Amino acid sequence: MKNFNSSALHSHSQSTNHIRERNSRKYSLLSVLPLRFSLRGYGVCMATLFLFCFGSLFYQLNGGPPKILLDIRQYLGLCGKNHWSVKVAPSRLFIHKDRVARHLVSCLHDCKRRKGGSTYLDDHGQPAPRVLPFPSQVIYNRVGKCGSRTVVILLRLLAEKHQFNLVSSDIHNKTRLTKHEQVDLMKNISSIPQPFLYTRHVHFLNFTRFKIEQPVYINIIRDPINRFLSNYFFRRFGDWRGEQNHLIRTPGMKDDERYLDINVCILENYPECSNPRVFYIIPYFCGQHPQCREPGVWALERAKQNVLENYLLVGILEELEDVLLLLERLLPHYFTGVLNIYKSPDYRKMGNMTGTVRKQTPTLEALQVLYHHMRYEYEFYNFVRDQFHLTKKKIGLKSVSKPPAYSNDFLRQLALRTPEPLDEDEELETDLEDANSWLVHP
Incomplete structure (x- = not known):
């Protein structure tokens, strides 16, 4: 009985020490992580979550993201290409963007065919054009x-x-x-x-x-x-x-x-x-x-x-x-x-x-x-x-x-x-095409 009790006490002591050691390791690991939340931090987290949910609801009710984001997306271009075009006229260099919106649609459909996925335009339609004063x-x-x-x-x-x-x-x-x-x-x-x-x-x-x-x-x-x-x-x-x-x-x-x-x-x-x-x-x-x-x-x-x-x-x-x-x-x-x-x-x-x-x-x-x-x-x-x-x-x-x-x-x-002007059928000089030509004596 003595030996038995001694063995039991030793076993109980080992078990207690093992539990205490395991708990100490767990707490030492948790002490490394920044998990000390205050009431202010909790409030900030809840406010962020609320704003995210509200923004998501606003996004769905209004049919998409704000127009400024669409404009940025449009002018940055898609598929990693620059879609600006330049034309040189005899007297002026024109840089124009009239084809950007048209290419936006074609590029999105190309990406869709390659990836096999849906596009934003499928769900929401083409972005609204910029409103210009009339006449522009x-x-x-x-x-x-x-x-x-x-x-x-x-x-x-x-x-x-x-x-x-x-x-x-x-x-x-x-x-x-x-x-x-x-x-x-x-x-x-x-x-x-x-x-x-x-x-x-x-x-x-x-x-x-x-x-x-x-x-x-x-x-x-x-x-x-x-x-x-x-x-x-x-x-x-x-x-x-x-x-x-x-x-x-x-x-x-x-x-x-x-x-x-x-x-x-x-x-x-x-x-x-x-x-x-x-x-x-x-x-x-x-x-x-x-x-x-x-x-x-x-x-x-x-x-x-x-x-x-x-x-x-x-x-x-x-x-x-x-x-x-x-x-x-x-x-x-x-x-x-x-x-x-x-x-x-x-x-x-x-x-x-x-x-x-x-x-x-x-x-x-x-x-x-x-x-x-x-x-x-x-x-x-x-x-x-x-x-x-x-x-x-x-x-x-x-x-x-x-x-x-x-x-x-x-x-x-x-x-x-003043007398009447020349008859319309009267022959006019045909060698005077340029209105700014030099003076020529008749």
């Missing part, structure tokens, strides 16, 4: 010597202020294009990231003819005789930025041509001062058709129709401040604040550098002959002016423009004493 595609096919440089300076300041894409072409002497050139230009214009405003000296382009979405057009014209005189002296003597610019612009012009009296040019019927050279404004609105370059009723009526159907606004330079006010009303995402910029002292310093120098007024006899050649130009100008005034009346715009220094009343009286 604007073309200003500016007419030469109608204040276009003044407006372009304003547009550069506005583009920086309102974050729209301004593309101003460096091509100034190619207004008429072949069919292939038209298509290329229209495709390049349509590829500019929206919203954009494209400006170039070019005759009206009919996008719908080639199944391309038609942008909105704007433009400004001025009194035809004033425009002609401004162009005549600008080609010879430049503007206030420096009279030496004319030597670069017309290096082949001889001194006897450069200093030719404007009255002699008009009265002796020099090509630069006669039909069809003075038929200049209407083709910008008529279009690229060859008949648009021939002075006549057909080109006039087609130009009027395009103004009514494709132009948001055609203003007149004599009422420029009203034009800017209307543009601010009609295109606020482009022109908000334009009049404040135009009236600012800093802008006045830049704008005053674009005035033509050495400008002279022809005699009454020369003006009569010039008006005789510009009958269709004045009919179009009066039509545009009436439409512009009608738009001001509809919007309720109170005019802030000063009366023009050159009154049109004189021209209305002059028209009564």
